[in-house]
Amino acid sequence: MQWFAINTKFLKMNIALVGSNFGLNGYLPALKIIKEFKLKIICSRNINRLNLKKISGVEYLSEWKKVFKKNIDIIILAVPPKIQEEILIYNLKYKKKIIFEKPISCNFNKSKRIVDQMIKKKIKSELNLTYLNHSLFKKVKKIIYNSNLGTVLNYSIQWRIVSYDFNKKKISWKIDETKGGGLKNIFLTHILSYCEYFFGKMTLISFKTEKKKIKNINFKKKIFCKFSHLDSVKGKIFLIAKQKGHQYHKIEIKLEKGNIQLFTKSKDWTKDFVLKIYNKKNKKLKIYKTMNNKFFKDGRSNQIYSMLKNFIKKPTNENIIHCLNAERINKKII
Secondary structure (H helix, E strand, O other), X not given: OOOOOOOHHHOOEEEEEEOOOHHHHHHHHHHHOOOOEEEEEEEOOOOOOOOXXXXXXXXXXXXXXXXXXXXXXXXXXXXXXXXHHHHHHHHHHHOOEEEEOOOOOOOHHHHHHHHHHHHHOOOOEEEOOHHHHOHHHHHHHHHHHOOOOOOEEEEEEEEEEEOHHHHOOOOOHHHOXXXXXXXXXXXXXXXXXXXXXXXXXXXXXXXXXXXXXXXXEEEEEEEEEEEEEHHHOEEEEEEEEEOOOOOEEEEEEEEOOEEEXXXXXXXXXXXXXXXXXXXXXXXXXXXXXXXXXXXXXXXXXXXXXXXXXXXHHOOOOHHHHHHHHHHHHHOOOO
């Protein structure tokens, strides 16, 4: 009898993509160029209404429960929080490797129960937090902990967003906090997650909000928060959703012997960031710019690609814990 070794290097993982909006615009471009993956299923409840260019070898489904009956190694979710919550709970039985979005569910208590069960059952998973997979945000963390600029004293963050749903007064889950949307769940979660990533565990000191009634929904259009971290680091966050005008995302970090600035005016949330490092005399030391993959129309695909490649090497719960901690703070901002 002869034995033949199987070279596992060339075995591809079968992928199911659930969700047709961000799934097709954000995830699909990255999946197409990752050689370790083989896209087997695209699932959407609107699959029959989508004008999709069919991909050879891909099966199209309209019911997500059918995905679990297929030979799939990794399920990727790009669906509204309510549906995501149902799928994550359903997967506790099947224990499939799973990648999903923030918020984890429609409220913190449910999110915590789901995460606790996933950890208990040792389900390999990852949560897509765009900025924690961004090269310049990773560079900022390295500078904070591995430079001669000294310890962090304080920081301030301003993010001005032109919201499509707010602008059009469109009633959808994206402006409804009870359905996992709103300024807190969609945008503030990003900021809180990268602040914890940069500066460690955070405590909410105070907050102010300004609301606008959109039909029967109280939409928070402005959020101002103050935080403290370990080592006496203090921070301020100002988040605003506008109906028109320009948008920007600016992070300023003051250290003992210098300053860090990370800034973009791009309509794409992740493109064209510029990182500037200054010494104590405000002399510019270094400038870094975002490197974007020319094949990705949506800038977020760059970070998805990075996240998926890291997941192949070693799945961790780090992003999930950052997101859960952000949701814990969000719960207090009313």
